[in-house]
Amino acid sequence: MSGEHMQIGEVAARTELSLRTIRHYEDSGLVMPSARSQGGFRLYTEADVARLMVIRRMKPLGFSLDEMRALLDATDRLDSGDELSSKDREELLHRVRGCEQAAQQRVGDLRAQLARAEEFAAALAARLTR
Incomplete structure (x- = not known):
């Protein structure tokens, strides 16, 4: 999926994080969507997913x-x-x-x-x- 963008729902499913949690991490400046669709939807890349996985692993610790x-x-x-x-x-x-x-x-x-x-x-x- 390199170079492709994912919407927040797919990212949530892949990272096992809720939409709310992903938005919270965005509000906190930990991860930012790489782009926005013409309709304003957040769009993420594999690098963004990897970043969220780092956060997900740190949280329970x-x-x-x-x-x-x-x-x-x-x-x-x-x-x-x-x-x-x-x-x-x-x-x-x-x-x-x-x-x-x-x-x-x-x-x-x-x-x-x-x-x-x-x-x-x-x-x-x-x-x-x-």
Whole structure:
């Protein structure tokens, strides 16, 4: 589908995000439709869908909109093909590394929380079989 535009309904189906959520991310400046149809409908590209998928993956890990924006800005600049000074490039990579470390920490926290929940469910199941 490269080069083709999708309307918001198709993007919502592909990303498993609601129309309202996609519009909220637009209002927050996290993702902007690449174009608008003559009728004013939002039109998105594969790159826009990929951006929404990054946001979708960050949300359950508890990243704030500002943290999402900072990561997306860093990756946009790194992927832009623009000439970056070594200092700017290192600063952007540092931002991405920080986000990766935060994600790893949050994944570990979620694993621990899941283990406690599984222990609790098992204890309840054991009680029912007594």
